[in-house]
Amino acid sequence: MTSILILDDNPAVLTSLQILFSLNGFPCITSEYPSHALELIKQGAASLVIADMNFQRETTSGEEGKRFFYAARAINPDLPIILLTGWADLTSAVELVKAGAADYLAKPWDDQKLLLSVNNLLELTEVAHQQREQASERQQLRSALENKFDLAGVIYQSDSIYRLLTTAVQVAKADVPILITGPNGSGKEKIAEIIQRNSSIKNGPFIRLNAGAMPLDLMEAEMFGAEAGAYTGIKQTRVGHFEQAHGGTLFLDEIGNLSLSGQMKLLRLLQTGEFQRLGSTQVRHARVRIITATNSDLPAAIARGEFREDLYYRLNVIELHTPALAERKEDILPLARHFLKGRPITPEALRALEAHDWPGNVRELQNTIQRACLLASAHNIETSDLQLPIQKIKNRPLYEPSEAQLRQCLTQAGSLAEAARLLGLSRQALYRRMEKYALNSEDYFSNDKTGTNSVDTA
Structure with missing residues (x-):
């Protein structure tokens, strides 16, 4: 279990803080020297640091504290650091908060405020640690999936696509039809390609046909082929996409646009593996894995009589859904x-x-x-x-109260915390604005002296 590291050149301060944290269940270690404290940080002994700004007598510039802070951040950028300051080095403390320090407290500190700040920071640190572990675990799972299967160079970060890919490669070797649903442009064809690449017929052809990209009267000829003279303009035999896909996969996109006649022929092919070219009575055979896709509501099309229900259940043995971006x-x-x-x-x-x-x-x-x-x-x-449509970029607006608004809020609020909440600012941000207008908290709140529990966010 890591500890709170307390860095101060005053042994009395170290003893006082060590007793305070021990009584409240926080393990801690102490150091009087920045070099020693940095070594402890390198060893991973500290989960949080409370550091003085000066380590030599008669020194009030805060430069030593700044050097220690930046050195500690270089070792562990995520380590929360609380600064203990005197008024003389307040400017340096404010600079370090802007650079990433978690908080600063003026000496003499308020025990309860310090404990609250420490507890909050440790909770946030634990949450961040869990999130990093979860992110690492997610990345390991994604890497394992990519190493085991051919994902066709798909680019993604979301959990929803990871789950989709996991299912897609799982069902890829099953010799059953798959229906891929989702809006246009969401990547249905990419999922079909991934299924083909991980199937038992991955070395066979992968033929694509978009049923929504051509007139209905040509679609059947494209799918099943046509003999010369079968219709006006065809002077030689056309081999259909089913024959081309023999021994492999046929991906039929926008299947909802297929005519009822074409649906009937497709159903026959799925049931028997047999089909006929247009203009021919010869029955042909094709061993083809069918993957279909649609952005249509096929159950609604069935209700309108536009899509065969028996074909739908043939195609929908396994359904995969690609979510919108x-x-x-x-x-x-x-x-x-x-x-x-x-x-x-x-x-x-x-x-x-x-x-x-x-x-x-x-x-x-x-x-x-x-x-x-x-x-x-x-x-x-x-x-x-x-050239995107004009819209508001989703950033939180920065609120800047006037001096009059600031004074009014401080007068009405019962504490600095309440004033910060009413203004929509962090305590640190409120302090910045009070300093700007030379406002003293003690003039408004007799029991709320200096101190803060939050990091500047404005």
Whole structure:
């Protein structure tokens, strides 16, 4: 179990704090020298540090504390550090809070405020540790999946896509039809490709046919083939996609657009493996694994008489759903960076990408990035290059109260904590504004002297 590390050149301070934390169940270790404290941090002995700003008598600049802080951060950037300050080095403490210090407290400190700050920081540290462990575990699972299966270079970060991929490779070797549902541009074809690459017929052909990309009168000829003269304009025999896919996989996208006649023939093929070219009476055979996809509501189409119910149940032995990009926002930036191919992009443009709803999903994102790379006048991709609809970027606005508003709130509030809450600021942020207008907390709150329990967020 790691401990609270207390660094101070005054033995009385070390003893006082050690007794305080021991009585409240916090194990701690002490040090009078920054070099020794840094060695303890290197050894991983500290889960939190409470450090003085000066370590020599008659020294009040806080420079020693600054050097220790930056050295400690270099060893462990996530280690929470609370600074103990005198008023003379308050400016240095404020600078270090902006640089990442967890908190600062002026001497003499308030025991209860110090305990509360320590408890909160340790809880946050534990949560952050758990999150890092979970992230590490997730990455290990993703790496294991990628090492074991051929994922066709898919780019993702979200748990929903990880679960989808896990299911897809699990069912890939099953010789049954698979229906992939999801909105246009969400990656249904990529999932079909991954299924093919991990199937028992991965060395066979993988034939794609978009049923929504051609007229209905040509669709059956594309699927099943046609003899010369079967219809106007065909002068030679056309081998259909089913024959081309023999021994492999046929991916039929937008299956909901297939005509009722084509649906009947597809059903026959699924039941018997038999089909006929248009204009021919010869029965042909094909051994094909069928993967279909749709963005349509097939049960609703069945109710309208537009899709055969028996075909639906034949196709839907296993259903996989690809979520919309708006439902997996964590995938936006990894995908964007992949499409950028190393082209630099500004932070503002990245925020704009995250804020957009992407109704066209991954396909829209890819097209947007490709267009921006072609048309951008500067080397960096700017927000304007993306040509996205104007919308509010989802950032919290910074609230800056006037002096009059600040005074009024301090007068009405019962404590500094309440005043900070009413203003929507952290305690540290409230202190900054009070210092700006030379306002003293003791003029408003007799029992609430200096101190804080939160990190500046504004």
